[in-house]
Amino acid sequence: MMHRFALALACCLSAALTAxxxxxxxxxxxxxxxxxxxxxxxxxxxxxxxxxQWQPSGPAGASNIVSASTRVSVQLxxxxxxxxxxxxxxxxxxxxxxxVRASWRTGGGLLAGSLISGERALVxxxxxxxxxxxxxxxxxxxxxSARLAGPESLSFGFEIELAP
Amino acid sequence: xxxxxxxxxxxxxxxTALHNPKFxxxxxxxxxxxxxxxAAPAHAYTITISSGSRAIYLQVGQGGxxxxxxxxxxxxxxxxxNTVSVSVPAGVVASGTAQQMTSNSTVSQSPIDGFVFCSPPxxxxxxxxxxxxxxxxxxxxLTVTTPANLTSGSDTIPFSQISWTxxxxxxxxxQFPNGxxxxxxxxxxxxxxxxxxxxxMTFQYANSVLPAAGTYTGRAVYxxxxx
Numbered sequence: 001m002m003h004r005f006a007l008a009l010a011c012c013l014s015a016a017l018t019a020x021x022x023x024x025x026x027x028x029x030x031x032x033x034x035x036x037x038x039x040x041x042x043x044x045x046x047x048x049x050x051x052x053q054w055q056p057s058g059p060a061g062a063s064n065i066v067s068a069s070t071r072v073s074v075q076l077x078x079x080x081x082x083x084x085x086x087x088x089x090x091x092x093x094x095x096x097x098x099x100v101r102a103s104w105r106t107g108g109g110l111l112a113g114s115l116i117s118g119e120r121a122l123v124x125x126x127x128x129x130x131x132x133x134x135x136x137x138x139x140x141x142x143x144x145s146a147r148l149a150g151p152e153s154l155s156f157g158f159e160i161e162l163a164p
Numbered sequence: 165x166x167x168x169x170x171x172x173x174x175x176x177x178x179x180t181a182l183h184n185p186k187f188x189x190x191x192x193x194x195x196x197x198x199x200x201x202x203a204a205p206a207h208a209y210t211i212t213i214s215s216g217s218r219a220i221y222l223q224v225g226q227g228g229x230x231x232x233x234x235x236x237x238x239x240x241x242x243x244x245x246n247t248v249s250v251s252v253p254a255g256v257v258a259s260g261t262a263q264q265m266t267s268n269s270t271v272s273q274s275p276i277d278g279f280v281f282c283s284p285p286x287x288x289x290x291x292x293x294x295x296x297x298x299x300x301x302x303x304x305x306l307t308v309t310t311p312a313n314l315t316s317g318s319d320t321i322p323f324s325q326i327s328w329t330x331x332x333x334x335x336x337x338x339q340f341p342n343g344x345x346x347x348x349x350x351x352x353x354x355x356x357x358x359x360x361x362x363x364x365m366t367f368q369y370a371n372s373v374l375p376a377a378g379t380y381t382g383r384a385v386y387x388x389x390x391x
Contacts, residue, residue: 043209051216054233054276054293054360064359068213100213141213145358149296151214 038158042075066145072137079131087125087161094118098147109135215358218297222388224290229275248367258374265367281332282364291362292388294355304355304390312347316378323347325370330363339363
């Protein structure tokens, strides 16, 4: 038992040390919370059509992972929830295509982070003080090249959780 | 508990609709209204990713990339045929001691990103990629074809006397096998969709035959094909 406890503690410490500033990836909402889709129709993708590129070869030789980056001007309509406290997540639904890893840096209004398709990641937590939340995110997408047979459309979204 | 009553209520509505024309008209108007309601705001931003148009690229020794791929370089043709050679001193001919060969290739950098990967002249860069494009998931194949012998006039040395070892600076992933020429067509690698493989070849002459004095030549032809 002691051994198992020590192992779990070490695991948590390791996670905390390696990614303290990144957004938390959460698979499922907590029970009891209310979850709503956020209107992000004001969001604009700088280049929504990306041709994936091979990664730098480095000492391991060429990689099977291909990647591409773009910039997204995020605009979330939070008018409905002004004055409440909430958590906002970015989502990327799983599709029949290859698994995609998305990682991003932000301008500070949202949290930086990463997610795998099928997951969601926390990008904001706290009081909703303004009807519109804006930020610029630099989004990087990675995928296993051998599984990218044809063009794949990735539909990102946002959802908000309100405390019960 | 409530769910037990819902089916009965729904059944009653269906009965009413079937037997009361006014109700059916009402249902039609309801559907029309729903179609006229403005669409709700979009709840997703969409990014489309693709691997690009159908293409393949093969480089053995000197290549045709303008710049590096990651800096926007594009592949092109290069007609250079590099040479790998060795001069065996008369005193050690057929000694069985392998002789390392050297090339006239000067390529040291990966065309992917400029990483210094190979050490010419002892090493020859080999790299290739395949991009089936569209919805194809075709697999490309890299082969090398050699004649049975190196020749010097009517004298010969079996091409199988030449072998190669794959490596690269800091390399940990071996993407092509070591081997020796067989005097025919050999498959070196297959390329799943959108794959780039690269390595550096070091050639050796086995020096286990006793040929007549002379300069023996032969050509190995590398071919990348995508169905």
